[in-house]
Amino acid sequence: MHASIKGSRISTVIVSGVTILSALIFLLPVVLVVSASFTDENTLTLQGYSLLPGKWSLEAYRYILVNATQLYMSYRITIIVTLVGTLASLFVTSLLAYPLSRRSFTLRSKITFFVLFTMLFNGGLVPTYIWIQQYLELKNTFGILILTGLLSPFYVFIMRTFFKTIPDSIVESAYMEGAGEWRIFATIILPLSLPSLATIGMLTSLNYWNDWFTTLLYIEDKNKISLQYLLVMMMSNIQAAALNPNSITTAAKMPAETARMALAVLSIAPITIVFLFFQRFLVKGLTVGAVKE
Amino acid sequence: MGMTLPGLVYLVLFAYVPMFGLVIAFKNYNYSTGLWNSPWVGFKNFDFLFASQDAWRITYNTLFLNFLFIFFGTIASIGFALLLNEIRIKVLSRFVQSTMLLPHLLSWVIVGYFVYALLTYNGLVNNILGYFGIEAIEWYNSPEYWPAILTITAIWKMLGYNSVIYLASILGISSDYYEAAVIDGAGKMQQIRYITLPLLSPIIIILVLLSIGKIFYADFGLFYNVTRDMGMLYSTTDVIDTYVFRMLRTVGDVGMSSAAGFYQSIVGLILIVTANFVVRKIDREQSLF
Structure with missing residues (x-):
C-alpha cells in the first residue's frame, strides 16, 4: 500500500513535469520571435535567431513606430x-x-x-x-x-x-x-x-x-x-x-528582419493581452459547439 | 418570419449564387464578356486539368497531408488529453490548457512568422544543428522535409483545442468505473487501456470521420503562409486550394482553376455526405444532418 502511494506520487511529479515542459515548448516560437524583435539587426544577421537577444536593441520598434x-x-x-x-x-x-x-x-x-x-x-x-x-x-x-x-x-x-x-x-x-x-x-x-x-x-x-x-x-x-x-x-x-x-x-x-518580427509582435500583443484577462471565459467559449451535448 | 430575411438574403448572395457559378468550369471564361456570354466548351477544361501532372499531384498532396494531420493529430490530442487528466493540481492544469490554446487564437500568418524564425537559413533550428556540428539546411528549398514540417505545425496549432475537447469527454466518464477498477487492482495504464480508451472510442471515431469528410479541403492559410508560397516546395506542398488560388490570381487561367475548384466541390460534397451518413448511424446527435 505504502509503495503504491509513493509510486503514484512519483508518477504525478513526472506527469506534471512532462506537461509543463511541453507547454513551454509550445511557447518557444513565441519567445523566439519576441526575442528577435528586440535584437540588434546586425547581431541577428550574424548570429542568427536565438531565444535571448545576443545584443538588445529597440531600433526595430523605433523604426516601425516612426516610419x-x-x-x-x-x-x-x-x-x-x-x-x-x-x-x-x-x-x-x-x-x-x-x-x-x-x-x-x-x-x-x-x-x-x-x-x-x-x-x-x-x-x-x-x-x-x-x-x-x-x-x-x-x-x-x-x-x-x-x-x-x-x-x-x-x-x-x-x-x-x-x-x-x-x-x-x-x-x-x-x-x-x-x-x-x-x-x-x-x-x-x-x-x-x-x-x-x-x-x-x-x-x-x-x-x-x-x-x-x-x-x-x-x-x-x-x-x-x-x-x-x-x-x-x-x-x-x-x-x-x-x-x-x-x-x-x-x-x-x-532594420528589415527585426522590424518584421516587431510587427508580428505588435499584431499578437492585443490578442495575448485579451487572452490573459479572459482566460477562463475563453477556454470555455472557444470549445463551444465543438462537441454537441 | 421577416427576421430571417437578412440572413437568407446573405446566404443567397454569398453562398447560393456562387454554387450556380460553378458552371463556369464548363465555359471558356472571358472577363470582358462576363459569364453569360462566355462560350461553352464542355469538358475541355477538365481534359486539360487531368491531362496535366497537376491534378494528380494536388490530389495526392491534399489527401496525404490531411491524412498525416488527422492521424498524428488524433494520437497527439488523445495522448495529451490523458496527460491533462492526470494533473491533479487545478491551477497547473488550467495554465497548461491556456498555453496550448494560444496558438489556436493566432492567424496562420503569425504562425508563418514563427516557422520562419525557426527555419530560415540563420534560424534557430540551423543554429542548433550547427551547435552539434551538423551542416545548415536550406529548409525553404528542400521539399522533402515539408510533409513533416507541415504536420508538426498543424498539430502545434490545433493540439490545445483538440485535447481540450477530448479532455471534456474523459471528464464525463463516471468515476464509478475507476473506483471499481482500483478495487480489482488495476493500475493507471490498465485503467486507461480498459476504461478510458474504450469509453472514448465513439467520440474519437466521430471526430475522425468528420475530419475525413473534410479531407478534400486543405487549410489555405497553413499552406500559403507557412510555406511562404515558395515555388521550390510545390512538389510536396501544393494542394487543391493553393492551386485554385494560384491559377486564378497569379497565372490567370480561369479554366484550369475553375475545373479544379469544381472537382473539389463535387468530391468534397460526396465525402462530407458519406461521412455524416456514417456518423449518423453511430450517433444521431453528432451528425450535421
Missing part, C-alpha cells in the same frame, strides 16, 4: 472592421437563429436545411471571386471586409441551441400580453442570451481580427489593408516596397 504610416492605417481599419463586423454579424446571426429555435415557426425545417446545405456544398473560390469582383463590384470596398465573415452557418446553429434553452413559456406569456415578435426578441430573448452573444461575439471578432484572406483577394487600396495582410506583405518584401515609395532609399538603413 510606418501603413501600420497605423492597417491598425485603424482592422479595429474598425472588427468592431463593426462583430456587431453586424451578431445582429444577422441572432435574427436568423432565433426563429429557427422556436417550435411554432412553420418554415423551421426548410430554412434549417437551406442554411445547413451551405455547410455541405459551396461554389468555391473561382465563382465567388468573379461574382464579388465583377458583378457585385465590391473590390476595394469597406463592405467586402465586413461581408465575407458576416454569417457563419456553424454559429447560427450554435446560437440556435442557446436560444432553445430559453423556455417556451416565457415567449408565450409575452405573446399573451400582446408583444410582437421583434419586441420579444429585443426585450426578452437578447437580454437573456448575453453570455452566449458574448461567446459568439468573441469568436467572430477573433475571425475578423485574423482575416487576411479577404484583403489578399479583394483589396489593393492602401487605406484598407488589414493588419494581418500587412504582415503577409512584409514576409514578401517586394510587395511592401511597392507600397512604400520611400522604401528604396531607406532600405539600406531599414
Whole structure:
C-alpha cells in the first residue's frame, strides 16, 4: 500500500513535469520571435535567431513606430472592421437563429436545411471571386471586409441551441400580453442570451481580427489593408516596397528582419493581452459547439 | 418570419449564387464578356486539368497531408488529453490548457512568422544543428522535409483545442468505473487501456470521420503562409486550394482553376455526405444532418 502511494506520487511529479515542459515548448516560437524583435539587426544577421537577444536593441520598434504610416492605417481599419463586423454579424446571426429555435415557426425545417446545405456544398473560390469582383463590384470596398465573415452557418446553429434553452413559456406569456415578435426578441430573448452573444461575439471578432484572406483577394487600396495582410506583405518584401515609395532609399538603413518580427509582435500583443484577462471565459467559449451535448 | 430575411438574403448572395457559378468550369471564361456570354466548351477544361501532372499531384498532396494531420493529430490530442487528466493540481492544469490554446487564437500568418524564425537559413533550428556540428539546411528549398514540417505545425496549432475537447469527454466518464477498477487492482495504464480508451472510442471515431469528410479541403492559410508560397516546395506542398488560388490570381487561367475548384466541390460534397451518413448511424446527435 505504502509503495503504491509513493509510486503514484512519483508518477504525478513526472506527469506534471512532462506537461509543463511541453507547454513551454509550445511557447518557444513565441519567445523566439519576441526575442528577435528586440535584437540588434546586425547581431541577428550574424548570429542568427536565438531565444535571448545576443545584443538588445529597440531600433526595430523605433523604426516601425516612426516610419510606418501603413501600420497605423492597417491598425485603424482592422479595429474598425472588427468592431463593426462583430456587431453586424451578431445582429444577422441572432435574427436568423432565433426563429429557427422556436417550435411554432412553420418554415423551421426548410430554412434549417437551406442554411445547413451551405455547410455541405459551396461554389468555391473561382465563382465567388468573379461574382464579388465583377458583378457585385465590391473590390476595394469597406463592405467586402465586413461581408465575407458576416454569417457563419456553424454559429447560427450554435446560437440556435442557446436560444432553445430559453423556455417556451416565457415567449408565450409575452405573446399573451400582446408583444410582437421583434419586441420579444429585443426585450426578452437578447437580454437573456448575453453570455452566449458574448461567446459568439468573441469568436467572430477573433475571425475578423485574423482575416487576411479577404484583403489578399479583394483589396489593393492602401487605406484598407488589414493588419494581418500587412504582415503577409512584409514576409514578401517586394510587395511592401511597392507600397512604400520611400522604401528604396531607406532600405539600406531599414532594420528589415527585426522590424518584421516587431510587427508580428505588435499584431499578437492585443490578442495575448485579451487572452490573459479572459482566460477562463475563453477556454470555455472557444470549445463551444465543438462537441454537441 | 421577416427576421430571417437578412440572413437568407446573405446566404443567397454569398453562398447560393456562387454554387450556380460553378458552371463556369464548363465555359471558356472571358472577363470582358462576363459569364453569360462566355462560350461553352464542355469538358475541355477538365481534359486539360487531368491531362496535366497537376491534378494528380494536388490530389495526392491534399489527401496525404490531411491524412498525416488527422492521424498524428488524433494520437497527439488523445495522448495529451490523458496527460491533462492526470494533473491533479487545478491551477497547473488550467495554465497548461491556456498555453496550448494560444496558438489556436493566432492567424496562420503569425504562425508563418514563427516557422520562419525557426527555419530560415540563420534560424534557430540551423543554429542548433550547427551547435552539434551538423551542416545548415536550406529548409525553404528542400521539399522533402515539408510533409513533416507541415504536420508538426498543424498539430502545434490545433493540439490545445483538440485535447481540450477530448479532455471534456474523459471528464464525463463516471468515476464509478475507476473506483471499481482500483478495487480489482488495476493500475493507471490498465485503467486507461480498459476504461478510458474504450469509453472514448465513439467520440474519437466521430471526430475522425468528420475530419475525413473534410479531407478534400486543405487549410489555405497553413499552406500559403507557412510555406511562404515558395515555388521550390510545390512538389510536396501544393494542394487543391493553393492551386485554385494560384491559377486564378497569379497565372490567370480561369479554366484550369475553375475545373479544379469544381472537382473539389463535387468530391468534397460526396465525402462530407458519406461521412455524416456514417456518423449518423453511430450517433444521431453528432451528425450535421
